Amino acid sequence: MTVSFERRLTRDWDDPKVIGIDGYCAKGGYEALRNALNMEPSEIVETVKTAGLRGRGGAGFPTGTKWSFVPTDTGKPTYVVVNFDESEPGTCNNRELVDRDPHRLLEGTAIAALAIGCRTAFVYVRGEYLAQSLVLERAIREAYDGGYLGRGIAGTDVDLDVVLHRGAGAYICGEETALLSSLEGFRGQPRLRPPFPAVEGLYASPTVINNVETLMSVPDIILRGPEWFRQLGTEKSPGTKLFTISGKVERPGNYELPLGTPLRVLLEDVAGGVLGGRPLKAWTPGGSSTPLLTGDHIDTALDYESVAAAGSLLGTGAVMVLDDTDCVVDAAQRMTRFYAHESCGKCTPCREGTWWAERVLGRVADGYGVEDDLPVIEDLGRNIMFRAFCALADGAAAVLQSSLKHFRDEFEEHVRLGRCPFRAAHEEVAV
């Protein structure tokens, strides 16, 4: 099977001129914003709803529906916050989207702002994206100079400011309520929902928070209409998505594909197959927080429903590939270490459970594990999953549960041999 479709989000990636506002406008940039300025806010929301666009930040929540929750009669200002914290391990499509097409993000953000009557939007960019924050800073300056931001945008009486806010190295700040805490100048810890940000978000005002890729999908929906958007993808997961594929793969990268494209096509046809032609052993469909799948799942279609049916989650669409020489216990240990490090410390199952799991996994990985360690790992997974304050912990539990579910024999072999069977194998490969 080959893939042939009209590229959307990546169609101008070969043209570095679109990074500047003139190049962007030459390709029809900011036309969607002009159209949106002639639409009623409710019409914008309806259009995005009909298109069926779903949030690309991981949860897949319908974007138009989220916008429709924002009350506009509270007398408080409303805010759009762009979630450019992109820190889910394995994920880098937001980065490349901004690097190559920054104005599309500003245009999508401006349209979202029109939809909810927002006059000040914020972009929360992870601190490590220093280069991308400069790309955005420049694009924002150009948009102000070009009259698409600031007072009276595109010759209307609508004002819109965009403020860039840099994070400082905390994965949890991608979680929407933690992001708001951080943006308000507090430690980045999640808050109780409800109230949801749509009702009480930034500065206790109605707020829409969307992922970069979500917002960048909006201008085309306004310009070409919901029917056009639905021509690709599946009924319930319409449109295209950027998949990041990394790890043991011939051509790692960010690739746009219609939702519902099987992993086999992404891996073999698009990314050149597993590195060195080795067998596919395990993969994450959407970053390290989504349960591992195996080589047997290679024909899983990459859309929200199909990946869920296979026992995992589409998440951010970040596929990390392990081949038959990679140790799953090692990988689980490394992923768990991430959650132990990034746990914000607010609640016990996550703070203590990830710390404990990392150590038990480390012991097994290094060949010092005992038989009883496996039930301990299982128990930790069970006691963390859905029992902590936010979904960071569910991601941590997903690693524990899925690695044991699919690769229990490998854990047992570590315990039986008293060493990692793969470390020796690696050395043999090396000579």
Added chain:
Amino acid sequence: MPVLEGARLDEAKEIVGRYPEGRERSAIMPLLYLVQSVDGFVSRDGLTEVAGILGLTTAEVEAVATFYTMYRLRPTGTHVVNVCTNLACTLRGAREVYDAAREAAEVRHGQEVSDDGLFTVHEEECLGVCDVAPAVQINFANHDRVSPERMRELVAALRAQEVPDPARGPAVGSFRDASRVLAGLEVEGAPA
């Protein structure tokens, strides 16, 4: 001697002005970067001064500064070398790159900064460049597909007071300069 005085104090006011009226507390993160750009770390005096600017207690500011890994509360090397060892990078050999970085930078076991004060080497979580793993950031400028050998070359270049060209974005000469960029300010002498 105060950390934020003269031109730095003016910049601090500019930073506070970016946020809506009555929401000045939001400026705490860029202000901490500004403090970090002066001494290469967030000093106690700096915390107190940020608190003074925002009308907060030092403890409130410290609570924020200690939450985020990109604020360093102890002196750093001139250059901060971050090596990603999360899964996608480790699958591509990041452990060896990290070991090479520590060895070349002469950061000894249990130390954060090399004896000559030039380098801090840090193991990092996913840097969002898994497509070009193994990933390294030097003063938050990216270097792609870094082998142990390339890592040693990069450290050698910094020792020779060269600023290696990053894979994308501008070259950043030091951790202090990076902190200025992160505060949303221009670096003197750097191309715009």
